[in-house]
Amino acid sequence: MSQGKREVPVKKNETYNVTFEDLTHDGAAVAKIEGYTLFVPKALPGESGKVKVVKANKGYGFGRLLELTEESSQRVDPPCPIFDRCGGCQVQHLSYEGQLEHKQKHVADNLKRIGKLEDIAVHPTLGMEDPWRYRNKAQVPVGEANGELIAGFYAKRSHEIIDMPNCIIQHESNDLVVQEVKDIAKKYGIRSYDEKKHKGTLRHIVSRHGRTTDELMVVLVTRGKELPNKKNIVQEIRERLPNVKSIIQNINPKRTNVIFGDQTTTLWGEDVIYDYIGDIKFAISPRSFYQVNPTQTKVLYEKALEYARLTGKETVIDAYCGIGTISLFLAQKAKQVLGVEIVPEAIDDAKNNAKLNGIENVDFAVGEAENVIPWWQSQGVQPDVMVVDPPRKGCDESLLQTMIQLKPERIVYVSCNPSTLARDLRILEDGGFRTKQVQPVDMFPQTNHVEAVAELVLDV
Structure with a gap:
């Protein structure tokens, strides 16, 4: 080895006892082994534990937490049952006071x-x-598992959809929209979009909620213009969701991870819903940027x-x-x-x-x-x-x-x-x-x- 180059002090698949010093911007804990930085999800600063090295680059590595030997006083049980698998939240295991600090x-x-x-x-x-149920917009991908329609968030660093009955950082109205639309789509035999085969109909369910007005917008993102039983689907959405003011179809025929396509049609109701921030009223369209x-x-x-x-x-x-x-x-x-x-x-x-x-x-x-x-x-x-x-x-x-x-x-x-x-x-x-x-x-x-x-x- 040439002079000046340090050998990495850890080996992949080996286990080490560490103390965690800090959190990164994406919620992973930071541990040091002989000056070498190891990033470990699910641990918190001030904790000690046993980790397994899963990747060892020259300057830094990644570990998996095997067990904690000392817990932080700011550690809490994450209330979400899919917190470990979902990529939506990163620090539910840290008390809210700890998050703010x-x-x-x-x-x-x-x-x-x-x-x-x-x-x-x-x-x-x-x-x-109340640091829960604050999001006014849900954009939920639709897929299939065991022949059943599912809708939820992607698992961390993957395109595997985790079926989600509710999300505790979403407003309850958005949860309700996702569940009802999923149920209606199942009833009328609507197939989900398959990104590998580029087939199927329903790509995403998007719900927007006016926090002050309580108005709802439902957006069905489809692969093509065709939406079987469109009239019945619209009627059922209106019956099941009394607050709905706008039902929209957005067509995205492209092989892409981008949610929305260029063509948008109002199937029923208004083109926009309204909400207020302070005394200022805002019109919210399906694609307009509005703080969540x-x-x-x-x-x-x-x-x-x-x-x-x-x-x-x-x-x-x-x-x-x-x-x-x-x-x-x-x-x-x-x-x-x-x-x-x-x-x-x-x-x-x-x-x-x-x-x-x-x-x-x-x-x-x-x-x-x-x-x-x-x-x-x-x-x-x-x-x-x-x-x-x-x-x-x-x-x-x-x-x-x-x-x-x-x-x-x-x-x-x-x-x-x-x-x-x-x-x-x-x-x-x-x-x-x-x-x-x-x-x-x-x-x-x-x-x-x-x-x-x-x-x-x-x-x-």
């Missing part, structure tokens, strides 16, 4: 490690009073509004504005809000939502923020506040440079990924801004995901 630590650690931001206040995570936890979305957006420090005199630019959710919140306190988004359908939704609420001090444009914003600047627009809510990959480098060049007094950064948040805050700090504080918000209890809102000011 872990998410705060995860954000703070990323700021220090990636952003080199040492002295920023990262507040305790804002959690839910409206209770915590209100908490998140109120924090963004607080950090924007609006007095009614400001011009605000909302990059990555989506269907206008944050823009419309900000418009209540700003002089003018300009929203930009690359997805044309989202901008259509944003304009409709502004009209729905009679909000006139907003304007929306389609395009890449880094191109649209300089054009606005050429028209005399100088933002006092900029708000960004980018996807997981974070802000585009050119948008960060545009913000640095524009020098707004304040930036509010809403993030769904602490590592890209830390990276982007570092760039903005180097460009003349100062991060005042960061507030984690638990939008997805029982999972590893955490959102955060950061307040930045121009450092003058």
